[in-house]
Amino acid sequence: MGSSKVIHAFYNDDEVLLDAVKTVKAAHHHIEEVFCPFPVHGLDKAMGLAPTRxxxxxxxxxxxxxxxxxxxxxxxxxxxxxxxxxxxxxxxxxxxxxxxxxxxxxxxxxxxxxxxxxxxxxxSKIWPFRKAENPDPRTTDDHFLMEIPVHNNEEELTALLAKTGAVEINVVEKH
Incomplete structure (x- = not known):
């Protein structure tokens, strides 16, 4: 499996994150994952996730x-x-x-x-002794991270995320 680029957008407020997720979904971009230090009410609905069974x-x-x-x-x-x-x-x-x-x-x-x-x-594929897949340790303390795959639209995504109130935006290689 090769590596691909993803954008990590960091937020320091859950309400700002929730609004950002709605904005990104409204622009028809796929959000791979959102990492949060605590559960955010309404995030699953905003991301368009199916209800749990x-x-x-x-x-x-x-x-x-x-x-x-x-x-x-x-x-x-x-x-x-x-x-x-x-x-x-x-x-x-x-x-x-x-x-x-x-x-x-x-x-x-x-x-x-x-x-x-x-x-x-x-x-959730969490097995005993499995290494954690947290992309940034700040998401266990006080930051929220939205991970979006990049498909030749890096500038467009970066501009959109900057408008949503992201405090930090990084483009990284995901392995």
Whole structure:
């Protein structure tokens, strides 16, 4: 994979960045990525990103956890090792279900939470021991960076970004 040029436009205010993203998108330029020190409300909509489907995944993972919990409590406490607890034997899952509610709840939450984290890491390609791809350390402190690919329009993009309130504009080679 060869290298290509990108423009890094730095901003020091989230509202200025949001307006700049809207201006750049209105001029029909593609924004590769925006690096921020904190989440900026409305940035995903301004960039035209598709809504996330993590809520659907979380629901499916929760249903999986619920199913595992019901199967597990039925198998362990009713089928495999039924017990006479407190002199009141009850050998049906439905009669014992109130005692299983904490287990069912915890496994539902456990599956949803852990599988959502794994899904997030897989979708964002963040793997253990992977080197960070942050182009400038200032984006973890107080600056916002908009990265735009250059396609023989460097002067036009630089002029547009200067009008949007960028505090610094750099053209760099991206490898």
């Amino acid at each position: 993590i809520a659907i995944a979380a629901f499916m993972y929760g249903i999986t956890g619920l199913s595992v919990a019901i199967w597990m409590t039925n198998y362990m406490m009713i089928q495999d090792w039924p017990q006479d607890i407190g002199g009141k034997p009850s050998f049906s899952w439905f009669e014992n279900m109130p005692a299983f509610v904490p287990i069912i709840f915890e496994l539902t939450v456990f599956f949803a939470a852990h599988l959502m984290v794994i899904t997030f890491y897989m979708r």
